[in-house]
Amino acid sequence: MRGGTWLALAVVVAALAGSAAIGRHLAAHGPGELTVADPPGAGVLRLHALGDRQAAFRAHALRLQHLGNLGGRIVPYKDIDYPGVAAWFRTLDRLDARADVVPSTAALLYGNTQTPGELRPIVRYLAEHARRAPARKWRWMAHAIYLARHRMDDGELALKLARELRAFDAETIPGWARHMEVIVLADVGRERAARALVTRLLRDGEDLTPAERRWLKFYLARQLK
Amino acid sequence: MAATAGAEPAVTAVRDSNRAHAMILRYLLLTALRDRLFAVMLLALAAIWLLAVFAGGTSIVEDAQSAAAFAAFGTRLLVVLGMVLFVALHVRRLLDSRELHLLLSRPLARPRFVVTYWASFALVALGLSLAAGGAVWGTGPAVLDPAGLAAWTATLALEAAVMTAFALFVALGLDSAIASVLAAAGFYVLARMLGVLLAITRSELHPGGAFGDWMGGAVSALAMLLPRLDRFAPGTWPVHGLGDASGLGLVAVQGVLYTALLVAASVFDFNRRAL
Numbered sequence: 001m002r003g004g005t006w007l008a009l010a011v012v013v014a015a016l017a018g019s020a021a022i023g024r025h026l027a028a029h030g031p032g033e034l035t036v037a038d039p040p041g042a043g044v045l046r047l048h049a050l051g052d053r054q055a056a057f058r059a060h061a062l063r064l065q066h067l068g069n070l071g072g073r074i075v076p077y078k079d080i081d082y083p084g085v086a087a088w089f090r091t092l093d094r095l096d097a098r099a100d101v102v103p104s105t106a107a108l109l110y111g112n113t114q115t116p117g118e119l120r121p122i123v124r125y126l127a128e129h130a131r132r133a134p135a136r137k138w139r140w141m142a143h144a145i146y147l148a149r150h151r152m153d154d155g156e157l158a159l160k161l162a163r164e165l166r167a168f169d170a171e172t173i174p175g176w177a178r179h180m181e182v183i184v185l186a187d188v189g190r191e192r193a194a195r196a197l198v199t200r201l202l203r204d205g206e207d208l209t210p211a212e213r214r215w216l217k218f219y220l221a222r223q224l225k
Numbered sequence: 226m227a228a229t230a231g232a233e234p235a236v237t238a239v240r241d242s243n244r245a246h247a248m249i250l251r252y253l254l255l256t257a258l259r260d261r262l263f264a265v266m267l268l269a270l271a272a273i274w275l276l277a278v279f280a281g282g283t284s285i286v287e288d289a290q291s292a293a294a295f296a297a298f299g300t301r302l303l304v305v306l307g308m309v310l311f312v313a314l315h316v317r318r319l320l321d322s323r324e325l326h327l328l329l330s331r332p333l334a335r336p337r338f339v340v341t342y343w344a345s346f347a348l349v350a351l352g353l354s355l356a357a358g359g360a361v362w363g364t365g366p367a368v369l370d371p372a373g374l375a376a377w378t379a380t381l382a383l384e385a386a387v388m389t390a391f392a393l394f395v396a397l398g399l400d401s402a403i404a405s406v407l408a409a410a411g412f413y414v415l416a417r418m419l420g421v422l423l424a425i426t427r428s429e430l431h432p433g434g435a436f437g438d439w440m441g442g443a444v445s446a447l448a449m450l451l452p453r454l455d456r457f458a459p460g461t462w463p464v465h466g467l468g469d470a471s472g473l474g475l476v477a478v479q480g481v482l483y484t485a486l487l488v489a490a491s492v493f494d495f496n497r498r499a500l
Contacts, residue, residue, distance in 0.1 A: 043421045043428070050417040051455030054464055055298035058281075058291045065285055098465055104286045 036067070036084030042094035057095035064088055065105045077113035085110060086121035093129060098136075103129050107143040116151040123147050127161055135170035142177050145184065155188035175212030182216075186224060195224045245333040246341050252328070253345040256315055266307050266353055273299035274360045281364065289365025290464045296364045297377065297460035300357035304385050305413060308350045309392040313405040316396035336492045343393050343488050350385035354378055361463055373462035376473060381458040383480035388413060390487035398494050415447065416454040423448055452483040 039045075042053075049056035064085065068075035085106075092102050106122050106129075113119060123144045130141035141161060149158035162181035165173070179201070185194035198220045202213065257263060274296055281292025319325045329338065358378030362369060391412055396405040425431055426441040456476050467473065 041428075043424050046421045046455075047418055049298060050302075050414065051420055052294075052298050052301075052417075052460050054294045054460030058284075058294040058460075062280065062284055062291065066283070096461070096465075099287060099290065101284055101287045101291065108285060 036081040036088065038084065039088045039091040042091055045091065045095060053095045057092055057099070058101075060088070060092055060095075061099070061101045061105065064092070064102070065109065077110060078115045078118075080110075080113075082110070082113070082118045083121045086125045089125045090128070093132070097129075097132050103137070103140045103143070107140065107147065111143070111147050111151065116147075116153070119147050119152050123152065123157065123161075127164070130165075134168035135172045138165060138168055138170060138173045138177060141165045141168075142180060145180055149184055149187060155184065158184045159188065175209060175215060179212070179216065179219075182219065191224055195220065198224065245331040246337075248331065249328065249333075249338070249341045250345045250348070253315070253342070253349070257311065257349055260311065260314075262307070262311055262349070266303065267356065269303050269307075270300060270356055270360045273303060274363055277364055289368045292364035293361055293369055293463050294460040296361045297458070297463060300360050301381055301384070301458055304350065304353045304357050304381060305388050306410070307353065308346065308385050308389050309406060309409040309413070311349070312346055312389055312392035313396045313402045313409065316393065317402040317405070335496050339393075339397070339492045339495050340488060343390055343491070346389045346393065347386045347484075350389050351382045354382035354385050357381060369463045370466035373464070373466040376467055376470070377458050377460075377462045380473075380476055380480070383477065383484075384454055384457040386484050387452055387454070387457075387480055387487070390484045390491070394487050394491045394494070397491055397498075412451070413454065416451045418455065419444075419448055419451055419453055420455040452479050 045056040045060060046053050049059065063070075067085070068077070068080055089102050089106055103126055106125055110122050111119065126140045126144035126147070130137045130139075130144065134141075142165065145158050145161045145165065148154045148161060159181065162184045166178050166181050168178075179198075182194050182198050182201075185191070185197060198216050201208065202216055202220070205213075208216070277292045277296035277299060280295055281288045281290075284291040319328075329335070333341070355378060358374060358381070361377065362374055388409065392405065392409045395408045396402070399405050399408065422444045426444045431437055431441065453476075456472060457480065461468075
């Protein structure tokens, strides 16, 4: 064999063995807590995609959706840094606030954490997202109310958000969403307040559709009696 | 009779000139075929489409919109870089093989030769841009905005025309294909980042001090010299529609103006070259 061949073969074998040892060492350690780096400015994200804000938005939205499931690691939601993730959601909203993929990820994926107490940043983000364009985005406020009431068990926060949802000036918001305050009030044990609100709505709510009026009467008679 | 005799050479000259135009276009298309440009680009477009649909398909909602954004980004890069490479390598070979001398022996003045060459390249770029538009459309025909997609395709063709003109300018002026490709790539990256760089210089967080001021001035100067390619073919258009389309006209005017500038500069440079 030519000079150097044995040496090259030895380097190949040694490098393979070293690589296998590193792989074994890494595999033995669990993924541990997933720290989310602070998001850069929206402009920097655009730079990554050569100025194409939509490509940057979709790529990072997908990355956040799959966070904890990338690179051969599976990290439970409870080990994810929620304030950091919420900061990323806000940054992505600056790239595209019309899309629903980011609030969907926030509400439907991150909302399922095993530690509901950490959901506050997500609820705050969903409410902020809904406030940007209530006519199109009101349903994320409904999700925020659900998470606050049923996952975080924070009736006061749910009530505050439900009142905000009712106050949104948008005809596109359906009756069931506008009257979530009634349901939350009843749910937290404040039936009297719920009854008073429904009675007031039925009396003063000139803009109520017949279906909404019917539902409120039904709710008053069956659930708040 | 005398008038007819005078008109005849002019008619012959026009006919010869048209033949020369057609010959250059045919020659260019033949080289594109010989270099497998169309086959490779179509294969790459198909690969980008597949990747975009695959990646977009993993999105929790708006999978078609995500796929369209990825396809728009990938196909734009492919069309522009493919055209830059094709122009740079084609012109280099033209000069090295002395085929250029053969082409210049045709009855065609140098300015016309350069303009015809650019127009032929731009025609190829237009075809590839239409194919790219088709690939983006294929990611979600039911949900994408047709007007937005049409504007995206049209401005991609303009972007490719600008880059083709720039690649021709540097390829005719520089003696190295690698230098031409790198110069064109640098120009493209800078022109596409210009909007963000401008935003950084005007933001509260821009680096202060003498260096920051100097950089701010440099970026402002660049913004006057380079086209704002970040405003061409944004991926938002096929996804959300044109919205406020007031900027579209300005983009079109800038694309046409800058292309004319680059083609004229190529003519000026080529006229001065001793060949």
